Amino acid sequence: MADTFTVQEKPLRRFCEQVLTKLSVPAEDARVTTDVLVLADLRGIDSHGVARLGRYVNGLKQGTMKATDQSRIIREAKATALVDGGQSLGQVVGKKAMDLAIRKAQDTSVGVVAVRNSNHYGIAGYYALMALEHHLIGLSMTNAGPLVVPTFGRTSILGTNPISLAAPAMKEKAFVLDMATSTVPRGKVEVYNRLGQPMPHGWAVDETGRSSTDPARVLNALAKRLGGGLLPLGGEGEELGGHKGYGLALMVDVLCGVLSGAATGLQVYAEEKKPNVGHFFMALDPTAFRPLDEFRRDMDRLARELKDSPKAQGQDRIYVHGEKSFARTEKFRKEGIPLDPKVVDGLKKIGTDLGIAWSA
Amino acid sequence: MADTFTVQEKPLRRFCEQVLTKLSVPAEDARVTTDVLVLADLRGIDSHGVARLGRYVNGLKQGTMKATDQSRIIREAKATALVDGGQSLGQVVGKKAMDLAIRKAQDTSVGVVAVRNSNHYGIAGYYALMALEHHLIGLSMTNAGPLVVPTFGRTSILGTNPISLAAPAMKEKAFVLDMATSTVPRGKVEVYNRLGQPMPHGWAVDETGRSSTDPARVLNALAKRLGGGLLPLGGEGEELGGHKGYGLALMVDVLCGVLSGAATGLQVYAEEKKPNVGHFFMALDPTAFRPLDEFRRDMDRLARELKDSPKAQGQDRIYVHGEKSFARTEKFRKEGIPLDPKVVDGLKKIGTDLGIAWSA
Numbered sequence: 001m002a003d004t005f006t007v008q009e010k011p012l013r014r015f016c017e018q019v020l021t022k023l024s025v026p027a028e029d030a031r032v033t034t035d036v037l038v039l040a041d042l043r044g045i046d047s048h049g050v051a052r053l054g055r056y057v058n059g060l061k062q063g064t065m066k067a068t069d070q071s072r073i074i075r076e077a078k079a080t081a082l083v084d085g086g087q088s089l090g091q092v093v094g095k096k097a098m099d100l101a102i103r104k105a106q107d108t109s110v111g112v113v114a115v116r117n118s119n120h121y122g123i124a125g126y127y128a129l130m131a132l133e134h135h136l137i138g139l140s141m142t143n144a145g146p147l148v149v150p151t152f153g154r155t156s157i158l159g160t161n162p163i164s165l166a167a168p169a170m171k172e173k174a175f176v177l178d179m180a181t182s183t184v185p186r187g188k189v190e191v192y193n194r195l196g197q198p199m200p201h202g203w204a205v206d207e208t209g210r211s212s213t214d215p216a217r218v219l220n221a222l223a224k225r226l227g228g229g230l231l232p233l234g235g236e237g238e239e240l241g242g243h244k245g246y247g248l249a250l251m252v253d254v255l256c257g258v259l260s261g262a263a264t265g266l267q268v269y270a271e272e273k274k275p276n277v278g279h280f281f282m283a284l285d286p287t288a289f290r291p292l293d294e295f296r297r298d299m300d301r302l303a304r305e306l307k308d309s310p311k312a313q314g315q316d317r318i319y320v321h322g323e324k325s326f327a328r329t330e331k332f333r334k335e336g337i338p339l340d341p342k343v344v345d346g347l348k349k350i351g352t353d354l355g356i357a358w359s360a
Numbered sequence: 361m362a363d364t365f366t367v368q369e370k371p372l373r374r375f376c377e378q379v380l381t382k383l384s385v386p387a388e389d390a391r392v393t394t395d396v397l398v399l400a401d402l403r404g405i406d407s408h409g410v411a412r413l414g415r416y417v418n419g420l421k422q423g424t425m426k427a428t429d430q431s432r433i434i435r436e437a438k439a440t441a442l443v444d445g446g447q448s449l450g451q452v453v454g455k456k457a458m459d460l461a462i463r464k465a466q467d468t469s470v471g472v473v474a475v476r477n478s479n480h481y482g483i484a485g486y487y488a489l490m491a492l493e494h495h496l497i498g499l500s501m502t503n504a505g506p507l508v509v510p511t512f513g514r515t516s517i518l519g520t521n522p523i524s525l526a527a528p529a530m531k532e533k534a535f536v537l538d539m540a541t542s543t544v545p546r547g548k549v550e551v552y553n554r555l556g557q558p559m560p561h562g563w564a565v566d567e568t569g570r571s572s573t574d575p576a577r578v579l580n581a582l583a584k585r586l587g588g589g590l591l592p593l594g595g596e597g598e599e600l601g602g603h604k605g606y607g608l609a610l611m612v613d614v615l616c617g618v619l620s621g622a623a624t625g626l627q628v629y630a631e632e633k634k635p636n637v638g639h640f641f642m643a644l645d646p647t648a649f650r651p652l653d654e655f656r657r658d659m660d661r662l663a664r665e666l667k668d669s670p671k672a673q674g675q676d677r678i679y680v681h682g683e684k685s686f687a688r689t690e691k692f693r694k695e696g697i698p699l700d701p702k703v704v705d706g707l708k709k710i711g712t713d714l715g716i717a718w719s720a
Contacts, residue, residue, distance in 0.1 A: 075648065075649060075650075077468070077469050077648050078438070078439075078468055078469075079438075079439045079468050079469055079470045080468075080469040080470055080645075080648040080649070082648070082649045082650065108437065108438055108439050108440075108468065109437050109438075109439055109440040109472075110439045110440055110470055110472050112469075112470050112644065112648075114649050137614075137615075137619075149672075150666050150669070150678050151678070151679070152671055152672050152675040152677060152678045152679070153666070153669050153670065153671060153672060153675075153678050154669075154670045154671060154672045154673070155669050155670050157665060157666055157669055158666075163608075165611050165614075167614050167618070175610065175611075175614060177607040177608070177610070177611050179601075179604045179607055179608075181604075183594070183600055183601045184601070200599055200600065202600045203600075205672065208672065208673040209670070209671065209672025209673055209675070210672060210673050210674075227670065233593060233594055233601045233604050233605070234543070234593050234594065234601075234605075235600060239560055240543055240560065240562045240563075240595060240600070241539075241543045241544070241593045241594075241605075243679075243681070244539045244541075244593050245593070245594075245601075246681075247537040247539055247681045248537070248539075248608075250535065250537070250662075250666070250680070250681065251525050251535075251537050253662060254497075254525075254527050254535060254659070254662070255497075257658075257662070258527070258655060258658045258659055258662060259497075259644075259646060259649050259650070259655065260649060260650070261649070261650045261654065261658070264658065264661070264662045264665075265662050265665045265666065266665055284472065284619075285440075286619060288435065288437050288440040288442070288472075289435060289440070289442045289474050289619050289620060289621070290435075290442065290619070290620070290621045294621065295618060295619065298617075298618045298621070298624060299614070299618055301624070302610075302613060302614070302617070302618060302624045302625050305517060305624075305625045305626055306510050306513070306517055306518075306610070306625065309510070309513050309514075309515050309517055310513065310514045310515050310569070310587065311512060311513060311514060311569065312509075312512050312513060312514045312565065312568065312569025312570060313514070313568040313569055313570050314570075315512040315513075315569070317512060318510050318511070318512045318513050319511070319512070319603075320610070321603070321606075321607045321610065
């Protein structure tokens with residue numbers, strides 16, 4: 001990683017916010033969108049970080065992402081709501097919807113909000129993490145454009161459909177699961193392609209629907225819509241549980257797509273002009289079940305039990321989910337955020353096009 | 361499977377109910393417990409079917425499972441409840457708790473019920489399926505005795521912690537995901553051990569914490585508490601996403617164990633005399649978000665899109681979750697339920713001990 005570029009958080013945020021406001025996004029919405037992108041980089045999920053700014057710039061320019069928030073509540077009951085995102089920025093819609101779920105959980109111990117007509121909302125974990133500030137459990141899911149091949153299929157129909165759940169602890173870091181339901185993201189196949197290395201079996205299938213170790217072939221098949229795509233968690237067929245990962249991806253599409261009336265499966269990005277991504281948010285108040293400190297104390301106990309247990313041969317540490325990301329955030333806040341020089345070039349180009357100086 | 365024994369559903373049910381009532385379980389509770397066990401066999405999950413009756417017989421005899429329902433609601437709000445199972449039969453407690461979640465969903469669109477001090481409740485899918493009769497989405501999870509090794513660990517700490525979600529469709533079968541969060545159940549390792557065959561990598565680790573293909577070694581290490589156990593979905597390490605399966609198992613323990621105040625991780629069966637299994641149930645009303653028929657129609661569309669998509673080389677069918685089980689149920693109801701002769705012998709022995717004639 002000698003050729004990594006390091007940028008400071010503050011100027012990076014300022015740059016992104018300037019880009020968005022230049023494209024008519026109101027200041028507060030630009031702040032929220034930037035916050036989701038930069039937090040992804042701070043947590044080490046650089047595939048969903050500022051590297052994606054160009055995607056939002058294009059969406060805003062083309063009008064597939066509305067610069068001003070068009071979202072509204074369509075149906076509402078005490079503990080539930082359906083939000084129509086009005087093709088606004090996914091981060092703005094997602095934050096508002098999760099805020100609503102949180103308010104409902106504060107009121108009725110649980111809040112469930114489904115969203116349709118939204119756009120790509122960044123990392124699922126951002127919205128689950130929001131619940132922690134209120135001592136709640138947070139759940140966040142989204143569907144996404146087709147990239148994952150169902151078990152025994154040969155074309156991608158489901159998205160990488162992530163699931164994120166966050167739960168507060170006491171002295172230990174909060175538990176923050178934030179996972180795509182595919183074995184790996186597409187970005188990992190791209191990395192192996194750049195390195196010219198064969199991939200492990202279980203990551204992706206080519207146009208025949210069989211597991212392939214050839215990243216170029218998989219990416220080519222995807223690009224030319226010949227078939228192929230990522231494998232669900234558990235890999236090819238049923239031997240290692242690929243049907244389970246496929247089931248989780250489908251569950252996410254049921255809760256995000258079908259429940260809200262958003263697009264599902266192949267339809268998610270079928271109409272490029274009118275994106276219709278669906279999200280699902282839930283907030284749950286532990287104090288409806290037991291005192292908060294008892295809950296947090298037992299979260300600590302379980303985390304310690306896992307972390308203190310004997311390590312596999314050749315390993316010296318067991319992690320609890322979220323731990324690595326919290327450590328990265330702390331480090332990157334101090335030392336700067338490492339970015340791929342190509343990403344920095346892309347950002348600079350966006351700046352040049354919009355007349356915004358790159359000063360990160 | 362030439363040496364499979366086929367029994368009819370009705371006499372099998374009658375036998376199980378007689379066994380349970382003989383052990384002082386009230387008739388209705390015996391019916392519910394039997395229903396959960398027999399439905400597992402009917403759906404083809406024979407590891408959780410009547411083969412386990414002996415476990416409940418022992419629990420009832422030893423008093424670790426109370427014959428009469430001791431469960432009670434400890435805390436309750438409009439959309440949530442905490443139930444203490446009072447060490448009653450897990451099926452009786454589970455059914456009552458899911459019924460409560462369903463009533464709450466009918467009232468406030470969503471119901472969440474956490475349970476502590478329960479016992480093994482059979483297949484997670486049973487409770488999720490209950491929601492379908494009410495046109496609701498059902499979610500059911502349970503923690504379980506330690507059997508799964510965390511990523512980079514060498515001892516089993518988490519259970520196979522299953523997740524089940526059921527959602528109604530229209531002409532298509534309902535979507536019923538019912539999956540352990542380990543790659544395979546222990547029963548599959550036992551099958552390979554009986555056959556003297558090596559297992560695929562990614563199923564289990566031995567006492568060194570490294571993936572093993574030797575079922576005898578894994579089972580021996582587990583039995584002697586030397587370490588080892590099942591791998592989470594995604595297998596060993598992080599390359600194929602084992603940390604994701606580990607995260608899902610941990611998520612289930614957070615929602616079932618920590619949230620309810622039940623045992624978690626190693627503690628689930630640590631006190632054999634006082635089991636403290638935790639469950640998590642949720643029911644969600646789709647009509648809080650959109651008209652039921654629109655929801656069901658889109659469930660059909662998504663299922664058809666998956667099933668009608670091109671098949672991988674060498675495959676001729678793509679399934680939606682639950683489909684195989686519904687087909688099995690139909691077949692077994694007509695033709696009888698296939699049981700391992702050893703299971704039948706075990707049941708007959710239970711009958712002989714209790715003075716109940718085997719007539720299935």
